[in-house]
Amino acid sequence: MLWGSEARLGELFPGDAVEITPRHFNFRYRSAGHFVEVFRNVYGPTHKAFAALDEEARPRLEQGILALLREADRGGGRGLVVPSAGGGDQARLAELRVLQPLRAEPGAGTATLRRVMD
Secondary structure (H helix, E strand, O other): OHHOOOOHHHHHOOOEEEEEEEEOOOOOOOOHHHHEEEEHOHHHHHHHHHHHHHOOHHHHHHHHHOOOOOOOHOOOOOOEEEEHHHHHOOOOEEEEEOOOOOOOOOOOOEEEEEEEOO
């Protein structure tokens, strides 16, 4: 994602002091089954994928997703905890602070943006 790279942020806010604090996101659900239930019912792409399959194929998709979730689970038996993007640096929530005056006067304030970064 172009706008989320540090180089691109420098282009968007030239001459401004920019602070970026990475924040890794973890999906947290009661269990792998709970994750599938929620995503199957409310998350559009997953809902559509299940709806597009016939009755025989749906359980195979569900089992495949469950296997991936169990493999990635870091919850240690205390519920499902799955790092976004497999826990790597591929996707992370970051807090971006652009330290610049909000008005013409120096030191007038700061602006804070929250972005999902690739």
